[in-house]
Every structure is written in structure tokens, then in C-alpha cells.
Amino acid sequence: MVPVPVETKITTATKVDGVICHGMCRIMAKFLNGKALPDCAEGKGLPDWAKEEAMQYFRENLTLDDKFHSNWSRMRTELCLAHFRRLIDGWYPGNKDFWKQCRDFCKEWAGWQSGPPLCRPLSAGRLNNYLTHLARGTDMQEVIPSQEMLAAAGRFGIRISDIRLTSDSIFQFCRAWTGLDWRAGSATDPCPWPVPEAFDGLLCSWKLLAQARGHNRIYLNPPWSHMDSWLEKAALEYATGLQILIVVPRWTEESCISTLTSAQYSLRFVSRPLALKTRRIWDAEFAHPTSGKAMAPLDVTLIWMV
Incomplete structure (x- = not known):
């Protein structure tokens, strides 16, 4: 047959x-x-x-x-x-x-x-x-998450892949675009790494954190698996007069803007209108939190709450 x-x-x-x-x-x-x-x-x-x-x-x-x-x-x-x-x-x-x-x-x-x-x-x-x-190969520091990374992921219910450090090239891009310095010392990151003991950026006042460091700017590189909670918090803190720069995945740009807009609308008695500017970065490089080496490039969008 x-x-x-x-x-x-x-x-x-x-x-x-x-x-x-x-x-x-x-x-x-x-x-x-x-x-x-x-x-x-x-x-x-x-x-x-x-x-x-x-x-x-x-x-x-x-x-x-x-x-x-x-x-x-x-x-x-x-x-x-x-x-x-x-x-x-x-x-x-x-x-x-x-x-x-x-x-x-x-x-x-x-x-x-x-x-x-x-x-x-x-x-x-x-x-x-x-x-x-x-x-090219990855050293064991990157293959096996550190105990600190595992502890942070368990404590906040996030993914290991959510933990990434902003590279200097991204900060340079931010400065060229906004004319402002968003590095530590000039802006406060409510998602710092390593995370201080008992610190939770969703539960503290970003306004007070920034004032304690002598500025009025927030740089936010949030865990992407829990984006909505951080965007809603950003809208609330923006109403206090802060400038906030947020890094989000390119493919979530529209939904992130929608979440910010909805969160701002829910604050009905806030007099400060929401003003947003966006800029995309193709192949943005982040650093691994343990080894410090460049991670695989990602397409991201910067959302500047002016």
C-alpha cells in the first residue's frame, strides 16, 4: 500500500x-x-x-x-x-x-x-x-537566583524576572529627553535594590521620601508582574506635586496610560490635572541584580508624569 x-x-x-x-x-x-x-x-x-x-x-x-x-x-x-x-x-x-x-x-x-x-x-x-x-554563557550568579532575590520575590509576590537594575545608558537617555537627572541622589526610587528591611514602596509616602533627600522627583522601575498597583500608587503620589518617571514594557504602554488615567479620575477632588509625556526606548539594557552584567535587551516606554 x-x-x-x-x-x-x-x-x-x-x-x-x-x-x-x-x-x-x-x-x-x-x-x-x-x-x-x-x-x-x-x-x-x-x-x-x-x-x-x-x-x-x-x-x-x-x-x-x-x-x-x-x-x-x-x-x-x-x-x-x-x-x-x-x-x-x-x-x-x-x-x-x-x-x-x-x-x-x-x-x-x-x-x-x-x-x-x-x-x-x-x-x-x-x-x-x-x-x-x-x-555567550551566563555565570551561575545569573542562572541561580540569590537568596536575597528569592526572599524579595516571596515577600512581595513578584517574579524573579521583575528584579532588574536600570543601566547607565537608560539614565543617560532619560536626561537627554527630560533635561533632568533621574539617578539616585537626584531622584528617589520607591522600588530600590536591594530592598531595605521592612521597606515597602506601596505603603510609604513618596513625597516624604523625596523631601528627605532634598528633591521632588521619583524614578519608578516597578515589578512588571504587579504593574497596576504601582501605577495607581503613582497617580496618588503625583497628586501631591511630584514629578514621576516610570519605565514600563513597550507592549503594555496603552494599558498603563489607561490605568494612570483611570486612577487619576478616581481622585475626584484633586486639582492637579494629569500631564503625560511618553518616549520609547528600543533594546533598552538593564543590569542583572547579582552579577551586574547587562541582561537581554527589552523594548520599554518611559512615561513622564510632568
């Missing part, structure tokens, strides 16, 4: 959640029959721990929430993750076709080609920078 090609087998109409589905079959056929990514020579690609790190980063930062919770959507999610893993498995420094592979991935999973988007669009350049950073 002549074997039936995978395409013919998979594109047969199949019921998913009781509905005859051809689209999912097409996705599976493309995934299984797609051109295999080039195998990396031994030692040329990423080590296993780096691949797992990249997968975790993708799950936590680039995937979108499943709003349907159906067998169909769960199957698509698994295929999306498997496709990204293939992308990572096939990556190596200097891969000239990597941008094409990212483009094909985005067509399938970041648009509406096979259904609702499951992830944010990938930037081939930024993903390549991130994977190159992993390929």
Missing part, C-alpha cells in the same frame, strides 16, 4: 469541540510538513538550559492569554509553543535565515492566519540579540 502523505491525512475534516475543523488540520499539516530547520553543529547552538530559559521568557512575556479555554485553543497553544521551540532549536549565531523563520512564525501565530493571535509579534533582531546573549 502506498503511504498517504501527511498533508492528506491531516487535512481530513476532524471534529474539535464538536465542530468540524479544517483550519486546525491545516496548521498541523504545515507544522509537520514544514521545511525542517537546519540542525546545529554540536556546540554551535544554545545549550539546553538556555533553550529552557528562552521558552520560559516566551511563555511569560510574549504569549497572549487564552480567552476561549477550548480544546481547539489549547491545541493551537501547544502547536505555537512547539513551533517556537523549533525556532530556538534551529538558531545559531550568524544564521542568515533566522529572520525568515521569525517572519513565518509571526504569520502563523501573531496574526489571524490560523485564528486569533496567540503571541505578540517577534522582532527577529531583538530575539537574535537575546539568544546571542544566552549563547
Whole structure:
């Protein structure tokens, strides 16, 4: 008997959640029959721990929430993750076709080609920078979180990845844009690292903190997994007359501005109107809290509450 090609087998109409589905079959056929990514020579690609790190980063930062919770959507999610893993498995420094592979991935999973988007669009350049950073190797200080980081994450209910230090290049950008110095000594950070014992930036007065240091500015690099609480606090403190500069992920820019606006509106008897300016930084570098080395670049937005 002549074997039936995978395409013919998979594109047969199949019921998913009781509905005859051809689209999912097409996705599976493309995934299984797609051109295999080039195998990396031994030692040329990423080590296993780096691949797992990249997968975790993708799950936590680039995937979108499943709003349907159906067998169909769960199957698509698994295929999306498997496709990204293939992308990572096939990556190596200097891969000239990597941008094409990212483009094909985005067509399938970041648009509406096979259904609702499951992830944010990938930037081939930024993903390549991130994977190159992993390929260079990371010392054990970065692979294994310190006890101080674990304690802070447990105490505030945040992720380990929320703990990042602002690099000097970001402060230089802030000064060039605003004309003001936002480093320690010229501005107060209510999310300091290391965190002093018994200190909680959400429970103290930022106005008093700034006054104690002789200025009236707040630089806020909040934990991104608990953004809303810090934005609402920022709106409350802004009403006291502070200038506040906030660093947020680029992909949350609109929702962060909406949260600030709503929080300000809820303070009905505050006479100070909300004035915001924004500026984006592509490939912003943060420093690792333990090693001090540059972390993988991130796209961020600066929100200046003037």
C-alpha cells in the first residue's frame, strides 16, 4: 500500500469541540510538513538550559492569554509553543535565515492566519540579540537566583524576572529627553535594590521620601508582574506635586496610560490635572541584580508624569 502523505491525512475534516475543523488540520499539516530547520553543529547552538530559559521568557512575556479555554485553543497553544521551540532549536549565531523563520512564525501565530493571535509579534533582531546573549554563557550568579532575590520575590509576590537594575545608558537617555537627572541622589526610587528591611514602596509616602533627600522627583522601575498597583500608587503620589518617571514594557504602554488615567479620575477632588509625556526606548539594557552584567535587551516606554 502506498503511504498517504501527511498533508492528506491531516487535512481530513476532524471534529474539535464538536465542530468540524479544517483550519486546525491545516496548521498541523504545515507544522509537520514544514521545511525542517537546519540542525546545529554540536556546540554551535544554545545549550539546553538556555533553550529552557528562552521558552520560559516566551511563555511569560510574549504569549497572549487564552480567552476561549477550548480544546481547539489549547491545541493551537501547544502547536505555537512547539513551533517556537523549533525556532530556538534551529538558531545559531550568524544564521542568515533566522529572520525568515521569525517572519513565518509571526504569520502563523501573531496574526489571524490560523485564528486569533496567540503571541505578540517577534522582532527577529531583538530575539537574535537575546539568544546571542544566552549563547555567550551566563555565570551561575545569573542562572541561580540569590537568596536575597528569592526572599524579595516571596515577600512581595513578584517574579524573579521583575528584579532588574536600570543601566547607565537608560539614565543617560532619560536626561537627554527630560533635561533632568533621574539617578539616585537626584531622584528617589520607591522600588530600590536591594530592598531595605521592612521597606515597602506601596505603603510609604513618596513625597516624604523625596523631601528627605532634598528633591521632588521619583524614578519608578516597578515589578512588571504587579504593574497596576504601582501605577495607581503613582497617580496618588503625583497628586501631591511630584514629578514621576516610570519605565514600563513597550507592549503594555496603552494599558498603563489607561490605568494612570483611570486612577487619576478616581481622585475626584484633586486639582492637579494629569500631564503625560511618553518616549520609547528600543533594546533598552538593564543590569542583572547579582552579577551586574547587562541582561537581554527589552523594548520599554518611559512615561513622564510632568
